[in-house]
Amino acid sequence: MPQTVSAHMMLTLDGFGTGLNQTRENPFGTINPRDLARWMFEDGANNADEVKAVTDYGAFIMGRNMFAAPGETVWEESWRGWWDENPPYHAPVFVLTHHAHDPIEMEGGTTFHFVTEGEAVALERARAAAGDRNVSIAGGVTTLRNYLNLGLVDTLHLKFVPLIAQDGERLWDGLNAKLETTGARHSRFATHVDYRMVK
């Protein structure tokens, strides 16, 4: 089986993955991440397969704003990501950035690598690092939309959460992609829909 490139994202019903006014205190801005991720935090035991599907990859790619607070243009050397010392990735994570940075090795197998050469190079490096496992585009919204518009994603897995945000970063705005729905499941706090990207 060749490697696949997948992406998982939690969205409000109106398509927002992040609210307005992201800060270090509120990484999702006006959206409360606990509301968005309630299906994972409060119903994870009943969603074990869905949770596993989000994290079981050989390498991840994320945008710079998913790693550090948005708007901060230089690296603060003490910053080691939003997570604790043992992030949930347990694999190499390639962070797209305009500012070079040495790799940061965390506990549990996660190492953050910083890529300044753009989306295609980050994917190439992630593919190489993943070995015979698959690659996940971890987010955020802009990074995912860029990869979808570049035609580099095979499957998309959206978790629609019954919230309405009204503003923020909307996945659909400027998205130019053709999708085919392949499955849908409802769990307590989210509707999980799978898409195949038509190339």
Next chain:
Amino acid sequence: MPQTVSAHMMLTLDGFGTGLNQTRENPFGTINPRDLARWMFEDGANNADEVKAVTDYGAFIMGRNMFAAPGETVWEESWRGWWDENPPYHAPVFVLTHHAHDPIEMEGGTTFHFVTEGEAVALERARAAAGDRNVSIAGGVTTLRNYLNLGLVDTLHLKFVPLIAQDGERLWDGLNAKLETTGARHSRFATHVDYRMVK
């Protein structure tokens, strides 16, 4: 069982029920209605329950633009709706309008009644006409949003079609409602998601 008020609507992934530039030739504007309703037209036999759920009501309510071409402010007396002489409702349909009109009786049990006194009165009349059956808000987007914002809808049933419209009438814009997801199913051309409106 007391009557319930339900609403069914087909939406693009980005939340549009109607595209831009609605005309008499293109009632859904830039969205091709056959793309939006493909689950019903091309896969209806496999979706018999979903199709039945959309049409099996004792009375319907719709906005004026769902009955006639948008922008036309006076009634053209020969206009008898977008459908043929035997519309798919087979029950009284209450059309919200600012311009009074005599009822129009069609074949198969459908009669269009025109209500100039607003949403609450239309619902009152629909409830009375429905007898022991339920009432459906048939659309379009603005009418449904108004009823949701008024807290007059019990259950909402959305059919998400894997299309991206980018512009038109979006259900979420200006919607102020709390939803709880109660079910989700995937059929060939749509994802069917059921919501209970939290009051």
